[in-house]
Amino acid sequence: MSILAFRDTQVLIQGITGTQARHHTENMLAYGTRIVAGVRPGSGGEQVHGVPVYNSIEEACRDHRIDASVLFIPAKGVKAAALEAMQNHIKLLVIVTEHVPLHDAMEIFEDARNRGVVIVGPNTPGMISPPEKAKLGFVPTMYFTPGPIGVASRSGTLTYELVSRLTAAGLGQSTVIGVGGDRIVGLPFADALRLFEKDPGTQAVLLIGEIGGAMEEEAAALIARGEVRKPVFVYIAGSTAPEGQRIGHAGAIIGGTGGTVQGKIESLQKAGAQVGTTIAEVIERMKHTLGKK
Amino acid sequence: MKLYEYEAKKLFEEAGIPIPQGALAASPEEVRSIAERLGGPVVLKPQTLSKQRGKAGLIGFADSPPEAEEFSRSLFSRKHEDEPIEHILVEEKVALKGELFVGLAVDYKESRPVLLLSPQGGVEIETLAKEQPGLVKKWPITVSRGLSEKDALSLAEYIRQERPGAPADRVTELQRLLLSFYTLFKKMDCELAEINPLGIREDFSLIALDGAMVMDDEAQFRHTELVRPRAQSEEAFKRDQGFKNKGWTYIQMEGDIGILSSGAGITMAILDLIHLKGGKAANFLDTAQMNRQGIFEAFQIFHNSPHLKCLLINIFAGLNRCDDLAEGIKDYLSAYQPPFPIVVRMVGNREKEGREVLNSIGIQPIASLEESVDGAISAAEAWK
Numbered sequence: 302m303s304i305l306a307f308r309d310t311q312v313l314i315q316g317i318t319g320t321q322a323r324h325h326t327e328n329m330l331a332y333g334t335r336i337v338a339g340v341r342p343g344s345g346g347e348q349v350h351g352v353p354v355y356n357s358i359e360e361a362c363r364d365h366r367i368d369a370s371v372l373f374i375p376a377k378g379v380k381a382a383a384l385e386a387m388q389n390h391i392k393l394l395v396i397v398t399e400h401v402p403l404h405d406a407m408e409i410f411e412d413a414r415n416r417g418v419v420i421v422g423p424n425t426p427g428m429i430s431p432p433e434k435a436k437l438g439f440v441p442t443m444y445f446t447p448g449p450i451g452v453a454s455r456s457g458t459l460t461y462e463l464v465s466r467l468t469a470a471g472l473g474q475s476t477v478i479g480v481g482g483d484r485i486v487g488l489p490f491a492d493a494l495r496l497f498e499k500d501p502g503t504q505a506v507l508l509i510g511e512i513g514g515a516m517e518e519e520a521a522a523l524i525a526r527g528e529v530r531k532p533v534f535v536y537i538a539g540s541t542a543p544e545g546q547r548i549g550h551a552g553a554i555i556g557g558t559g560g561t562v563q564g565k566i567e568s569l570q571k572a573g574a575q576v577g578t579t580i581a582e583v584i585e586r587m588k589h590t591l592g593k594k
Numbered sequence: 595m596k597l598y599e600y601e602a603k604k605l606f607e608e609a610g611i612p613i614p615q616g617a618l619a620a621s622p623e624e625v626r627s628i629a630e631r632l633g634g635p636v637v638l639k640p641q642t643l644s645k646q647r648g649k650a651g652l653i654g655f656a657d658s659p660p661e662a663e664e665f666s667r668s669l670f671s672r673k674h675e676d677e678p679i680e681h682i683l684v685e686e687k688v689a690l691k692g693e694l695f696v697g698l699a700v701d702y703k704e705s706r707p708v709l710l711l712s713p714q715g716g717v718e719i720e721t722l723a724k725e726q727p728g729l730v731k732k733w734p735i736t737v738s739r740g741l742s743e744k745d746a747l748s749l750a751e752y753i754r755q756e757r758p759g760a761p762a763d764r765v766t767e768l769q770r771l772l773l774s775f776y777t778l779f780k781k782m783d784c785e786l787a788e789i790n791p792l793g794i795r796e797d798f799s800l801i802a803l804d805g806a807m808v809m810d811d812e813a814q815f816r817h818t819e820l821v822r823p824r825a826q827s828e829e830a831f832k833r834d835q836g837f838k839n840k841g842w843t844y845i846q847m848e849g850d851i852g853i854l855s856s857g858a859g860i861t862m863a864i865l866d867l868i869h870l871k872g873g874k875a876a877n878f879l880d881t882a883q884m885n886r887q888g889i890f891e892a893f894q895i896f897h898n899s900p901h902l903k904c905l906l907i908n909i910f911a912g913l914n915r916c917d918d919l920a921e922g923i924k925d926y927l928s929a930y931q932p933p934f935p936i937v938v939r940m941v942g943n944r945e946k947e948g949r950e951v952l953n954s955i956g957i958q959p960i961a962s963l964e965e966s967v968d969g970a971i972s973a974a975e976a977w978k
Contacts, residue, residue: 538860
């Protein structure tokens with residue numbers, strides 16, 4: 302089993318006619334994702350890699366049951382596109398777009414909360430469920446293999462680095478989610494942990510965090526309250542990053558009120574999570590605890 | 595993007611929030627002529643992005659235009675937190691009977707705006723919230739509903755309870771001010787907006803004595819009129835805008851090992867590894883998705899770095915290809931001869947082909963991240 306994205310999840314691609322969207326639609330289809338429709342105003346009636354394109358989500362929904370949408374939409378248009386998807390009762394959105402304005406994101410998340418919609422992103426390579434052959438986004442599939450580890454990460458490239466080592470160590474993945482690198486994201490660690498905890502296909506969770514924000518601390522609080530019984534492993538990047546600067550991701554900044562790696566590590570360790578100070582160390586710990594004996 | 599006080603106040607004024615009379619001066623002579631025009635005692639406020647000017651003794655009061663000119667002379671020659679003082683806001687001195695705090699911020703945990711209000715202005719709100727939480731009212735805002743007239747009224751009534759004596763029409767004034775302030779916060783895509791202090795004059799009317807606004811960098815496209823150099827040289831501004839347009843992040847650091855990598859997370863992890871192993875990084879560079887041309891361009895950043903003792907290139911090709919990037923390295927090295935050694939870590943798509951390209955120019959790429967960092971540190975040491 303996995304979480305959120307399954308073999309029979311029917312997927313819509315918003316902005317499907319763009320160069321990147323076309324390319325990744327092809328990759329997702331090749332992996333096994335059930336993409337049933339695409340949307341691009343003015344391109345209704347066309348096809349992209351055999352996927353029918355519609356002028357609006359409403360039109361697409363007349364012909365198909367749509368469970369999830371992946372937005373390949375420029376930052377300026379993300380708010381309107383996400384609100385349109387939610388109005389049409391789509392319950393899972395993956396927003397890969399980087400640089401979505403903060404006020405737009407707040408509006409999107411508020412609507413999602415009211416409607417019970419799950420949003421992955423923004424600023425994420427998306428998610429992948431290897432046992433289900435479902436990929437929503439653009440993670441390079443070659444590093445992923447089916448197995449019992451749930452992964453949630455704030456960074457794309459760091460995900461590939463760690464997951465490739467898990468795969469090499471024989472530790473496959475149930476679902477890997479890039480929660481996004483922004484200051485506010487739709488599915489923070491605590492929410493991802495709750496989903497992994499309920500999933501019978503997930504035996505342990507790896508969180509890949511970084512400096513800034515309070516997502517790691519919230520996850521620690523959830524674990525401390527006893528709401529996560531599965532083992533949680535953690536790596537957090539940025540322990541030696543300079544303060545007060547935004548380190549690549551909008552969310553990765555140490556401010557006056559916290560967000561340091563040390564604070565995050567302390568709260569997670571106290572809660573009972575296993576934290577590695579380097580990538581190699583966390584992988585070793587996982588191999589030691591979870592590897593085949 | 596932080597705004598200067600005078601910029602924030604201009605926006606306040608446009609939004610109908612009263613501010614003191616005044617003008618911006620770029621020289622002591624201008625300070626004098628503004629003071630003459632205003633008549634009466636004035637306040638001199640150096641315009642810097644770093645705050646806490648008061649604590650640094652940089653806010654001045656003058657009773658006459660010559661006194662204002664004289665004091666401004668010393669200010670113009672000073673720096674505040676490395677920022678040269680280039681402009682001074684000269685304002686009328688306003689007599690007050692009290693000060694309030696009004697702020698709007700983003701609650702990142704709850705993903706929504708929050709209004710902060712206190713009957714005690716003029717102090718740092720974080721300190722006040724910690725020491726006397728009862729004096730800071732927090733009002734979460736539902737974005738789709740905004741701040742309603744009723745919300746604003748109950749907040750204004752709260753202030754009247756805490757500061758009795760204000761006539762009823764002043765409550766309406768504060769209510770209107772809160773509504774305008776929220777509209778401004780949203781319209782300008784603010785991460786943070788503060789009026790601190792919001793002065794209460796003798797007749798109980800309100801006036802914004804100081805203002806701070808921090809705008810969301812991601813929303814700059816909606817506010818292009820405000821994008822220009824701020825507390826940085828024209829050159830640094832152009833460089834940063836160039837990186838921004840490419841989707842790159844570049845941060846200069848103190849050390850001697852340059853890092854060329856794509857992806858914020860992995861680059862941060864490399865930085866940590868270098869430091870944990872005793873090396874010192876010269877920069878943080880996160881390029882967006884890298885290709886042959888991109889890696890060639892990224893090299894230019896390091897081209898003229900005299901401090902560099904090694905350049906560590908990390909290639910983890912997922913969506914891109916090792917051989918394409920290796921060709922970019924080859925392109926650069928055949929056009930230029932950098933004085934520093936280069937260590938390449940390379941894995942992923944078409945790794946074997948990439949390896950062949952690098953081997954042909956005498957570079958042995960390393961597959962392990964940890965070994966490549968060790969390699970870069972010892973190369974930098976050997977260079978000394």
